[in-house]
Amino acid sequence: MTSPEIGKIKVWDLPVRICHWSFAVIVPAMWWTAENGEMGWHMRLGIMLLGLLVFRILWGLMGSSTARFSQFLRGPGKVIAYFSGRSEWKADDIGHNPAGGWSVVALLLAMLAQVSFGLFSGDPYDGATGPLNEKVGVMTADTLTELHETFFYGLLALVCLHLLAVIYYSVVKKDRIVPPMLTGKRAAPEGVAGMVAAPAWRVLVGVVIAFAVMWWVWSGGPGL
Numbered sequence: 001m002t003s004p005e006i007g008k009i010k011v012w013d014l015p016v017r018i019c020h021w022s023f024a025v026i027v028p029a030m031w032w033t034a035e036n037g038e039m040g041w042h043m044r045l046g047i048m049l050l051g052l053l054v055f056r057i058l059w060g061l062m063g064s065s066t067a068r069f070s071q072f073l074r075g076p077g078k079v080i081a082y083f084s085g086r087s088e089w090k091a092d093d094i095g096h097n098p099a100g101g102w103s104v105v106a107l108l109l110a111m112l113a114q115v116s117f118g119l120f121s122g123d124p125y126d127g128a129t130g131p132l133n134e135k136v137g138v139m140t141a142d143t144l145t146e147l148h149e150t151f152f153y154g155l156l157a158l159v160c161l162h163l164l165a166v167i168y169y170s171v172v173k174k175d176r177i178v179p180p181m182l183t184g185k186r187a188a189p190e191g192v193a194g195m196v197a198a199p200a201w202r203v204l205v206g207v208v209i210a211f212a213v214m215w216w217v218w219s220g221g222p223g224l
């Protein structure tokens with residue numbers, strides 16, 4: 001970081017930031033609602049989380065440059081090089097680093113798995129059931145309910161790892177990565193280009209598809 005700072009460049013667009021902070025609120029809220037028997041809210045939040053995940057995955061295919069999987073998923077060589085300090089990646093590069101990119105996919109997949117198990121969970125003769133519960137037999141629903149309960153600890157471990165990484169970068173490496181996730185911008189030296197924004201109509205496409213999936217799942221999914 002020898003170049004002088006000349007100002008702020010855009011690194012995260014609004015859809016990425018809205019998805020991110022919604023994940024950060026909804027995941028703990030889903031744990032709280034389950035622990036406190038607020039199953040109506042647990043389901044509503046679960047469907048919202050599903051919609052956000054569908055949108056974020058679509059945005060990873062058609063969104064702004066730093067949101068795209070193709071931009072931040074690098075091969076094992078680049079990840080090893082990044083960890084061993086031989087990488088071409090520099091702190092001035094914008095977007096997720098080679099290691100962070102894979103942790104994004106791990107977090108998104110873990111949340112998707114957790115939501116998917118939840119959709120089939122529950123016992124029709126006792127308590128709340130997910131909207132797709134009756135699409136599977138009682139025994140399968142039972143297994144998926146157990147998975148929904150135990151897999152939560154896997155998701156929790158990933159979230160803790162994520163928070164430790166954020167603390168490490170912020171405190172030890174003195175890289176202020178949290179403010180850009182709030183404002184979308186970060187200081188950068190001369191020559192570092194900002195993110196390339198996706199056209200606004202693609203947000204609409206993503207939102208419509210996400211709502212369609214939410215509605216379809218909420219109304220029971222495929223007919224028997």
Ligand code: HEM
Nearest residue numbers: 016020023024027095096097100104107159166177178181
């Ligand atoms: C349940 C809680 C959380 C979940 C599930 C979560 C998930 C994620 C995901 C999926 C991303 C990738 C963003 C994207 O490209 O779409 C991300 C990035 C990020 N998160 Fe979180 N997050 C959580 C909590 C937090 C908290 C509490 C903070 C800070 C106080 C935080 C700070 C960040 C930062 C700074 C990045 C960008 C990392 C980078 O520069 O590459 N996250 N998080």
